[in-house]
Amino acid sequence: MEYKKTIFSVCLFPALVWSQVTVVAPPTGSGTTLMPISPLRANAVGGGVRIKDLGFIEGARANQLTGFGVVLGLNNTGDKDTVYSKQALANMLQQYGLTVPATSVSSKNAAAVMVTASLPAFAKSGSRIDVNVMSMGDATSLTGGALIQTPLVGADGRVYAVAQGPINNNSFSLGTDDAAVTKNHPTAGSLIGGALVEKEVQATLVRDGQINIILNATDFTLAARMAEAIRGQAQNLGGQGWFAAARDGNSVQVMVPEQFQASPIDFIAQLQAITVVPDSKARVVMNERTGTIVATSRVKVLSCAIAHGNIYLAVNKGKDAIQVPPLAQAGTTALVPADVAKVTETGGGLNVFPELPTVQEVSQALNSLGATPRDMMTIFHMLKAAEALQAELIIK
Known part of the structure; x- marks a missing residue:
């Protein structure tokens, strides 16, 4: 088995204003191009942005709501042995006249959840809002379950909405403890229009x-x-x-x-x-987890020289068979790991670049080095340390 370096697509955005965005799939192959996106014409009059x-x-702001609820109807994917889940079920049964000790309650078809929502400004009583649901215990999936009536309160402790309905998470988790297949995130979901507004917020x-x-x-x-x-x-x-x-x-x-x-x-x-017409700052934003780099149109690089080398590591995983020697009194044939690691370092010459006043020229210069997104992140770090990068560098 060989491990290869993952290549990510990188885009630089010189446009400050655009009315629509076109997403283009990155080309196949091992190469990576730092591609500037041309500005798109705005729909607003005069090429500006509406206030x-x-x-x-x-005064026209949203308000956050939270609540604690129970999801029922799960297919043995609920909480296994969570104290607050048992207590929540006991409290719910008590509301219907059934007094059951929390220690006697056990159901793998139920899960304790935290419910959140955002109450828009001027939302009227009777209007519906969307709700997010997240498992709190050791439930493995909320797929197929339904949230039982849950009050949603604001920071002042007052009830502003009530949520109830089936969970939608477009996911599944199938298999055993040793082998399982999971799609998306099965322990969280949403209810589109799942909460009714009960109390208005005056603005x-x-x-x-x-x-x-x-x-x-x-x-x-x-x-x-x-x-x-x-x-x-x-x-x-x-x-x-x-x-x-x-x-x-x-x-x-x-x-x-x-x-x-x-x-x-x-x-x-x-x-x-x-x-x-807005004014943007010169910024380069990098996400080191995903390998994504985004830069604004005002990014500028002063005259500098860049040399950057890459180290590639390929590991071939395998096994060798150890045979029992002839005429041996005892022993068995065994397989032992036989991993082979190969390290290749590619050198790079010292490249001298004049002042790069536009983001297009910056992207062309970095592409000429054959740098991958990971390499570009290192180069941007070094350019900032050398005070050649005339932009704010933000690491996510």
Whole structure:
């Protein structure tokens, strides 16, 4: 059996704004190409991004809900000997007038689970929300089970929704302890629209005649541009003069015009439709577990020289037969491991690169070295240490 180095596809994104994304399968073979993706034209007017896609109105936020429940109907894949699972079953039976000691309860068809959900802003009583379910004990699968009525509470301890219904996890686990086949993650699942909202959360959008736009990411340049774009639309929105200003790098304050004070929803709808050209930071993000590298268009590399060598390890696993010597009094033929390891190191010359001001030139330079994604990660580390990489390096 031979172990080979795994090759991952790598993409660099020079585009700051795009309206749709095309996914292309990586080419077969051992080579790997660092491929820049051309910018796609945005649907927004003027090539910008809508304010509603860059931030949200303060007060219009979701709230997290959690709950403890029991999943029934499992096919001998539930909790085996979990104390809180037994106690949960005993409590549930007691609600129906059956008093059973927790120590006497045992069912492999049930599993204790934690239930989570996100309550959207302005969700009304009777509307449905999605629910996530995760096993807490030693259950091996939740496939085929159903969640029994479970209250979902907020951080204040109040019940805001109630979840119930069959589990959907699109997975299975078949086999024995020695040999089993598992697809996806069988101990977690979801209920699409599985919870009913029981209590609304009151939200206040306008405070002292103004609203605040909270950016998705802190950026002083974007906050200033957003305020400027809103002021540019002041006449169309019914405002007079300077009625928008960036409070800091994460929020923009907007005064609501007098004619919209009684019904600010129309004003917010027009406000969120305004487009802004965002500004991105120079960043290289690397995930060392998956071998994925993503870079923004502003990545720049100063003039430098790069030399990088690779070490490849191939291990052939096998066994040799040891025969009993002729005329031996006793003994048996045995198989012993006979592994062969081969190490190959490929050298690389010192490559001198001029200043690389664009992400396209950076990708072309690294591809010319024949570097794999793992090699590129090492090169980016060294470029940052040498202060040649003019970008923030983020390791995931």
